Amino acid sequence: MGFFSKFLNAFKSIRLNDKNSVNGYLLDHLLVGSMYAEQQSAYLNSYETGLNKSDITKLVDTYWGISDQNQAIEILQSLHTRNQDKNLDIVYKAFENPENYFDILRSNISNEDNVFDYYLGLFRKLRNVVPELIEQKIITDFVQLKKAKDSGWNYGRGVFLARCCYELDYISEKELIEYVAKSHQELKQYCSTWKEYTTSYIVGRAIWGGGSNSGMVQIANDLLNNKQSPLKNRTYI
Structure with missing residues (x-):
């Protein structure tokens, strides 16, 4: 599936794993990666992504330059420290x-x-x-960005990337669980609500990547308002 068709597919449905889902606070941790997961049409509620291994390998290797455990740990840690820049x-x-x-x-x-x-x-x-x-x-004024910055973008990519690295055996399940918990805890310093998280993700992508924001806005709206979405009834992170 090409990037564009995958991108469009993200608007059609919220993908949930019926067999191996996580719940409660573990799901809260996982949902930090929900914007990126939606971009890739991946499961929102499980450690496994539901994507083909070849697609995961391509994403991790081509876009992130990760092909082994050491590179995985280095990149994942860097996404945690970017907000302390x-x-x-x-x-x-x-x-x-x-x-x-x-x-x-x-x-x-x-x-x-x-x-x-x-x-x-x-x-x-x-x-x-x-x-x-x-x-x-998307924002009303610059003041909205001062606290959240692009934290959602950094932690969000980190959580989804960690799931991909777990599926490629670059990190263990224990390391994945610890990583997403730390991401969730640190994100709370910058964003109080899931709406702030999605806004921060959109801001980060716009600053670092440029281009149109409409696709990201649509993904955010779907996550926050679709009745199937795990974020629908969650306000605070």
């Missing part, structure tokens, strides 16, 4: 002070190994993306 805080501060944005970035971010250029690029993406998100009514 102090340079990202500087980018947000610069956004709030557009007259002095360059000086704020230059005086607080090192230029070793083109680090400064990377964060200047992020600032420019943010400057393009925020008005679009406000116009599309």
Whole structure:
């Protein structure tokens, strides 16, 4: 199944595993990856994804550069630490002070190994993306982003990626359970509700990937409102 058809398929139904589902707080942990899972038309409520092994291998190897246990652990850990990136805080501060944005970035971010250029690029993406998100009514103002940032995007990708790595035997079930629990716990520092989580995911994808947000918005609406969705009756993370 090609990416585009898979993307469209995500809007047709919420996929649930009837045989090996998890429930309660374990499901809460797993739902941190629900946006990414929906993108891939995977199960929302089980450790197994329900995807073909060849598709999982392609996603993990081609898009993430993971082909063994060490690479899996390194990438998964990096997705946990991205929200503690102090340079990202500087980018947000610069956004709030557009007259002095360059000086704020230059005086607080090192230029070793083109680090400064990377964060200047992020600032420019943010400057393009925020008005679009406000116009599309995804957020009402920039203040909404200050706490959540792109946490949903980071933790969300991490949880789904961990499920894929588990299915490829790069991590154990115990490691998967610990990883998704930690993701859920840390996400709560940034997002209070599942609505904030889906918004944060959309924001993250828009900043890092660019392009249209309409597909992501539709996935978020489906997750939050479809009566089959495990998120339907959950408000708080």
